[in-house]
Amino acid sequence: MCLAVPGKVLEISERDGTRFAQVDFGGVAKEVCLEYVPDLQVGEYTIVHVGFALQRLDEESALETLELFRTMGDLDAEFGDQWGRAADQAGLPLPDGVDRMGGVR
Numbered sequence: 001m002c003l004a005v006p007g008k009v010l011e012i013s014e015r016d017g018t019r020f021a022q023v024d025f026g027g028v029a030k031e032v033c034l035e036y037v038p039d040l041q042v043g044e045y046t047i048v049h050v051g052f053a054l055q056r057l058d059e060e061s062a063l064e065t066l067e068l069f070r071t072m073g074d075l076d077a078e079f080g081d082q083w084g085r086a087a088d089q090a091g092l093p094l095p096d097g098v099d100r101m102g103g104v105r
Helices: 059-072 074-079 082-090
Strands: 005-015 018-024 029-033 045-049 052-057
Touching (some): 005 059
Antiparallel strands (some): 005 018
């Protein structure tokens, strides 16, 4: 399933004349193209689909939607819990030093 997921713009840069942002999706940051929403600013929320910011979103709606996706388990499906899935499929615990989101602990 491909979701349009809300995220918060952390930083903005430009590469070869194209604006990009690091966007936080409830703890997972990804690079996103801002060409469809060129006036988006750091600290604002946007809806992102397949790596493109599609529209600005207010913070309350963004946080409500992220929580709903989290509750439904869709954030893991969209962003992955590769370490957790691999360990579960193998019937093993997570590797030492790795958390459920693939980060180092």
